[in-house]
Amino acid sequence: MDNTLALLTLCGSVIALLFAFTRARKVLKFSQGTDQMKKISASIHQGAMAYLRRQYRILIIFFAGMFLILLIMAALGFLTWYVPFAFVTGGFFSGLSGFVGMQIATRANARTAAACQKGLNKGLNVAFSAGSVMGFTVVGLGLLDISIWYLLLRLVFKLPVEEITSTMLTFGMGASSMALFARVGGGIYTKAADVGADLVGKVEAGIPEDDPRNPAVIADNVGDNVGDVAGMGADLYESYVGSILSACSLGVIAFSQIESVNNINAVIIPMVLAAVGVIASIIGSFLVKTGESTDQGTLLKALRRGTNTSAILIAVVAFPIVWFVLGRQFIGIYFAILAGLVAGVLIGFFTEYFTSDTYKPTKNLAEKSLTGSATIIIGGLSLGMLSTAVPIIIIAVCVMAAYGFSGGFESATQGLYGIALAAVGMLSTLGITLATDAYGPIADNAGGIAEMAGLDAEVRKRTDALDSLGNTTAATGKGFAIGSAALTALALIASYVEKVQEVGGDSIVLDMSVMNPAVLIGLFIGACLPFIFAALTMSSVGRAAQSIVVEVRRQFREIKGLMEGKAEADYRTCVDICTKASLKEMILPTLLAIVTPIVVGLVLGYNGVIGMLAGSTAAGFVMAVFMSNAGGAWDNAKKYIESGHHGGKGSEAHKAAVVGDTVGDPFKDTSGPSINILIKLLSMVSIVFAALVVNFHIF
Numbered sequence: 001m002d003n004t005l006a007l008l009t010l011c012g013s014v015i016a017l018l019f020a021f022t023r024a025r026k027v028l029k030f031s032q033g034t035d036q037m038k039k040i041s042a043s044i045h046q047g048a049m050a051y052l053r054r055q056y057r058i059l060i061i062f063f064a065g066m067f068l069i070l071l072i073m074a075a076l077g078f079l080t081w082y083v084p085f086a087f088v089t090g091g092f093f094s095g096l097s098g099f100v101g102m103q104i105a106t107r108a109n110a111r112t113a114a115a116c117q118k119g120l121n122k123g124l125n126v127a128f129s130a131g132s133v134m135g136f137t138v139v140g141l142g143l144l145d146i147s148i149w150y151l152l153l154r155l156v157f158k159l160p161v162e163e164i165t166s167t168m169l170t171f172g173m174g175a176s177s178m179a180l181f182a183r184v185g186g187g188i189y190t191k192a193a194d195v196g197a198d199l200v201g202k203v204e205a206g207i208p209e210d211d212p213r214n215p216a217v218i219a220d221n222v223g224d225n226v227g228d229v230a231g232m233g234a235d236l237y238e239s240y241v242g243s244i245l246s247a248c249s250l251g252v253i254a255f256s257q258i259e260s261v262n263n264i265n266a267v268i269i270p271m272v273l274a275a276v277g278v279i280a281s282i283i284g285s286f287l288v289k290t291g292e293s294t295d296q297g298t299l300l301k302a303l304r305r306g307t308n309t310s311a312i313l314i315a316v317v318a319f320p321i322v323w324f325v326l327g328r329q330f331i332g333i334y335f336a337i338l339a340g341l342v343a344g345v346l347i348g349f350f351t352e353y354f355t356s357d358t359y360k361p362t363k364n365l366a367e368k369s370l371t372g373s374a375t376i377i378i379g380g381l382s383l384g385m386l387s388t389a390v391p392i393i394i395i396a397v398c399v400m401a402a403y404g405f406s407g408g409f410e411s412a413t414q415g416l417y418g419i420a421l422a423a424v425g426m427l428s429t430l431g432i433t434l435a436t437d438a439y440g441p442i443a444d445n446a447g448g449i450a451e452m453a454g455l456d457a458e459v460r461k462r463t464d465a466l467d468s469l470g471n472t473t474a475a476t477g478k479g480f481a482i483g484s485a486a487l488t489a490l491a492l493i494a495s496y497v498e499k500v501q502e503v504g505g506d507s508i509v510l511d512m513s514v515m516n517p518a519v520l521i522g523l524f525i526g527a528c529l530p531f532i533f534a535a536l537t538m539s540s541v542g543r544a545a546q547s548i549v550v551e552v553r554r555q556f557r558e559i560k561g562l563m564e565g566k567a568e569a570d571y572r573t574c575v576d577i578c579t580k581a582s583l584k585e586m587i588l589p590t591l592l593a594i595v596t597p598i599v600v601g602l603v604l605g606y607n608g609v610i611g612m613l614a615g616s617t618a619a620g621f622v623m624a625v626f627m628s629n630a631g632g633a634w635d636n637a638k639k640y641i642e643s644g645h646h647g648g649k650g651s652e653a654h655k656a657a658v659v660g661d662t663v664g665d666p667f668k669d670t671s672g673p674s675i676n677i678l679i680k681l682l683s684m685v686s687i688v689f690a691a692l693v694v695n696f697h698i699f
Contacts, residue, residue, distance in 0.1 A: 012275025016140030033114035090174025101134030131439030186231030187670030190223025196548025281431030284310030336418035340425030355632035384630025437477030440470020526615025540585035601693030631668025
């Protein structure tokens with residue numbers, strides 16, 4: 001039966017990819033608008049592709065080096081020979097998902113702007129369809145990678161199930177490595193361009209956002225794609241496969257001693273659940289429609305209709321899956337999955353509450369702009385800190401419920417398996433969740449094209465409504481990724497403990513008490529890591545943005561007639577500066593995540609690594625929520641003012657809100673979302689290098 005269900009997972013991946021293909025064809029049939037719109041769109045596409053080409057050249061060197069290291073470890077007997085190849089495929093598919101998403105996004109931006117000339121629903125249709133290409137490409141490629149490796153190792157190489165899941169877990173490390181490079185590099189690019197364009201253009205020169213006179217405007221729009229599309233695609237691919245693989249790995253351990261259940265069935269359940277999620281997401285995507293009202297509440301309802309329907313379908317179908325695959329005595333595992341689904345919906349709602357200008361927190365934050373930049377920055381920091389409490393409570397309740405329902409109080413490994421399945425449940429409808437997230441940058445680009453091409457004000461009003469909603473859905477998508485990261489990281493810590501015991505056998509003495517100095521030191525190091533990582537990425541954005549500010553000021557000063565609209569800005573130079581700066585700055589933060597667990601393990605041993613993983617998971621989760629929500633609220637507070645409140649565009653309140661948004665940009669699009677990758681990559685690296693640590697640690 002397990003082989004049949006694995007083939008069902010493969011079919012689910014094919015269905016997802018076929019749906020993505022049909023959506024891409026649909027998008028490409030829409031008109032791109034005027035020749036000027038086509039020219040602007042082509043410039044954005046060329047800039048984005050130039051960035052990716054340079055980034056991939058660096059990543060090829062990194063992956064080749066890691067492949068060689070893993071080969072040497074395999075030759076020394078620390079790993080199996082399949083592991084280096086699994087690592088490479090994980091990185092390849094993660095990068096490919098972002099590449100495909102960016103290809104369609106850079107072709108859908110002008111089409112969305114052109115569609116908004118006909119109506120808001122037309123624009124939403126184009127942008128959401130393009131976002132669906134990203135969403136279903138991510139889940140399709142993720143399931144394809146998982147199902148092919150499973151069938152290959154199971155049917156061709158006939159490996160025992162324990163070795164299958166151990167090998168498959170390794171390509172999660174490849175996916176996490178690629179995701180961190182893509183998220184950090186893309187995040188630095190997009191925010192450097194955005195901050196530079198806003199500070200000089202809107203604050204100093206007093207010209208509108210996306211004004212063609214601004215030399216950084218094309219770089220800003222390119223950044224929306226390399227950061228919020230390619231980076232986000234690789235990020236959520238990593239979250240998706242990581243949650244599935246951690247559940248598969250724990251399933252083997254949890255049911256290995258139960259005679260009534262074949263533990264291979266526990267491996268299959270998360271894979272089948274994800275495949276069913278593809279169908280549920282496709283059904284939900286057809287329900288996303290709206291009228292012509294630009295009210296944010298109305299637009300949110302249109303997207304919620306699709307996402308909530310998909311979640312309900314999964315909730316219904318998961319019950320018979322658990323019943324028939326594991327048996328009715330383990331039906332409590334269904335409620336663990338349900339806990340993850342409910343937690344995901346609740347995190348999404350409260351993320352909207354704290355970041356959408358439909359609700360009081362962001363409206364109150366916008367009001368603080370009336371007294372200047374300082375008060376809106378203080379208010380945003382306060383809002384972000386306060387917003388961490390609710391997700392923490394939701395995740396805590398989810399963990400306890402999943403642990404208890406799945407039998408954790410009788411068998412700890414079954415309880416941890418339930419927690420891992422809760423993460424799978426949370427991300428099971430990623431196809432449509434990511435579609436609602438990915439459409440935001442497309443709408444943002446569409447607004448820029450509408451401004452630069454001189455389209456009617458009504459068109460810009462519609463694109464701004466879609467963009468503002470996109471900020472909220474992007475924050476919601478980050479909430480899902482961060483929430484699932486916390487659950488997945490807990491499961492991966494358990495997988496690390498099991499890996500250490502498997503490698504070391506009777507020689508292993510686990511002492512995870514905080515009274516153990518190695519654990520305590522590891523705990524402090526782990527808690528510190530998200531702060532160091534955030535500092536490095538924020539500093540990188542600052543340095544890159546400074547280069548853009550200097551260049552934009554130079555062009556305003558030296559290009560005669562630029563401010564009068566009689567001369568054209570040198571867009572290419574700003575694009576080139578952003579590309580070089582972001583690729584240079586992305587290396588150190590990523591290496592920090594890979595090197596730290598190895599060094600900690602070799603110095604403090606496996607107990608120290610467990611402390612480090614616990615500290616980084618707890619601190620990283622809180623830090624990521626804080627930064628993402630504060631940044632999202634600052635952004636939407638600015639857009640709330642731009643819609644006509646507190647004096648509207650050009651007012652003193654608006655200038656203060658722009659400064660707040662500028663501070664929030666690297667919070668929500670660079671550092672915050674990258675931290676959730678960090679905490680999982682730390683675990684993945686620890687698992688892969690566990691044998692090295694067990695054999696050669698100092699203490």
